[in-house]
Amino acid sequence: MNKSNPTEPSRRGFLAAATSLVAAAGVGVPAAMAAPQRKDRPATGEMHSDHAGQSRREPFWGHHQGGIITPAQQHTYFAAFDIISEKREDLVILLQRWTEAAARMSEGYPAMPLPADLDATDADTADSLELAPSRLTVTFGFGAGLFQKNGQDRFGLAAHRPEALVDMPTFPGDQLVDTLSDGDLSVQACAEDAQVAFHTVRQLARLAEGIARIRWVQIGFIGDFGANRTPRNLMGFKDGTGNPPVTDRKEMESFVWVGDEGPDWMRGGSYVVVRRSRMALEHWDRMKVSFQEQTFGRRKYSGAPLSGKKESDPLDLSASDEAGNPQIPENSHVRLATAASNGGIKILRRSYSYNDGINVVAERWPPWHQGLEYDAGLIFVCYQKDPRTGFIPLFENMSRFDMMNQFVTNLGSGLFACPGGAAKGEYIGQRLFEKA
Numbered sequence: 001m002n003k004s005n006p007t008e009p010s011r012r013g014f015l016a017a018a019t020s021l022v023a024a025a026g027v028g029v030p031a032a033m034a035a036p037q038r039k040d041r042p043a044t045g046e047m048h049s050d051h052a053g054q055s056r057r058e059p060f061w062g063h064h065q066g067g068i069i070t071p072a073q074q075h076t077y078f079a080a081f082d083i084i085s086e087k088r089e090d091l092v093i094l095l096q097r098w099t100e101a102a103a104r105m106s107e108g109y110p111a112m113p114l115p116a117d118l119d120a121t122d123a124d125t126a127d128s129l130e131l132a133p134s135r136l137t138v139t140f141g142f143g144a145g146l147f148q149k150n151g152q153d154r155f156g157l158a159a160h161r162p163e164a165l166v167d168m169p170t171f172p173g174d175q176l177v178d179t180l181s182d183g184d185l186s187v188q189a190c191a192e193d194a195q196v197a198f199h200t201v202r203q204l205a206r207l208a209e210g211i212a213r214i215r216w217v218q219i220g221f222i223g224d225f226g227a228n229r230t231p232r233n234l235m236g237f238k239d240g241t242g243n244p245p246v247t248d249r250k251e252m253e254s255f256v257w258v259g260d261e262g263p264d265w266m267r268g269g270s271y272v273v274v275r276r277s278r279m280a281l282e283h284w285d286r287m288k289v290s291f292q293e294q295t296f297g298r299r300k301y302s303g304a305p306l307s308g309k310k311e312s313d314p315l316d317l318s319a320s321d322e323a324g325n326p327q328i329p330e331n332s333h334v335r336l337a338t339a340a341s342n343g344g345i346k347i348l349r350r351s352y353s354y355n356d357g358i359n360v361v362a363e364r365w366p367p368w369h370q371g372l373e374y375d376a377g378l379i380f381v382c383y384q385k386d387p388r389t390g391f392i393p394l395f396e397n398m399s400r401f402d403m404m405n406q407f408v409t410n411l412g413s414g415l416f417a418c419p420g421g422a423a424k425g426e427y428i429g430q431r432l433f434e435k436a
């Protein structure tokens with residue numbers, strides 16, 4: 001074997017790490033249940049620069065799941081799964097395994113303690129062994145298909161489907177692709193390191209073998225704009241300014257967290273809507289900045305509303321120009337989306353940009369245009385107490401009138417009920433299975 005062959009994995013390095021891990025973890029500990037020990041974690045973070053907080057951990061256990069009001073990390077890997085087993089016990093085993101593994105990985109440990117047999121194929125894949133916890137959060141959700149699929153109550157849960165977990169309507173302009181939409185379970189990993197986010201979903205998918213399989217995935221990113229600056233989306237606009245502040249408990253209780261009105265297992269949880277919104281960037285980039293600003297109702301560079309001067313200025317929907325036209329146009333994105341135009345409705349947006357490369361386009365009609373187009377846009381993610389008083393009525397209006405629609409096509413869509421968080425020793429969604 002050529003020792004300098006760059007394609008050979010550094011098995012030696014891996015083994016050195018692995019051997020010390022096994023020694024530290026204690027051989028023979030029942031793999032799935034061993035509590036994470038500080039010792040079975042490889043050195044994390046210390047050797048990394050920490051400009052984006054890679055060495056920091058986000059708590060996994062608690063009343064709420066992480067990744068909802070957690071300040072957004074720079075990378076996400078969002079996956080939806082279909083359940084392929086018909087046994088309810090399998091589902092419980094899966095959620096137990098997932099909870100355990102997600103808690104370990106959030107702490108910076110491998111998904112499971114290394115097995116005694118280092119040749120085993122069910123170990124953590126080791127691709128992020130030396131990487132820091134990177135503020136990893138894992139957020140789990142339950143789709144309608146968990147409760148009922150094709151009219152069948154597969155797991156005896158149909159009676160417990162929350163009313164808020166509706167079948168999503170199809171909105172005007174939607175061009176939804178089945179294989180990019182829905183799913184029985186959702187898993188969103190967010191981290192300050194792209195490899196940590198991917199590693200997390202990959203381990204969870206392996207733990208699901210024979211029980212559930214991936215239906216679709218979406219990778220997302222947000223640039224490093226700095227903690228106190230609103231990030232920009234791929235259209236060049238600051239995105240997130242008008243969000244209710246996550247530090248405002250009252251706002252979060254009113255608009256994001258499920259309270260006493262929901263089933264017990266959803267209290268402290270939330271509903272996530274995820275949409276794969278492709279942007280026609282080539283088209284957008286040809287528009288004058290002034291037109292782009294009319295489209296959103298905000299200034300491109302400063303982020304200020306067209307009725308104000310600073311990003312933090314409130315929208316003044318009644319402000320008009322000298323000709324008597326509203327400064328924030330009637331069909332601009334922010335006017336249509338804001339609470340004042342929607343009977344007080346608010347949602348918490350936590351979106352990521354995506355870039356899936358480029359597609360070849362060959363039009364089959366004159367002028368027979370051929371070319372390359374970006375497959376890029378926004379993975380729009382929003383949380384709310386109830387989608388029937390959140391995303392759905394909001395978007396019903398916006399999907400008809402929003403000027404932005406001419407530049408955005410929705411290709412994927414999902415709605416998932418994210419249960420309340422788990423206390424140490426519980427698994428995510430446990431209260432649902434105990435009740436049903």
Ligand code: HEM
Nearest residue numbers: 237238239240241242243277334337338339378394395408
């Ligand atoms: C590709 C899709 C989208 C893009 C690029 C986009 C972009 C933006 C931008 C640039 C702003 C202004 C800055 C800010 O307040 O964050 C904004 C505001 C907002 N957007 Fe979107 N958005 C998209 C989809 C949606 C959807 C589907 C909804 C809800 C159904 C939505 C709801 C909102 C809300 C509620 C605001 C804040 C309005 C306010 O100031 O009160 N957006 N969006």
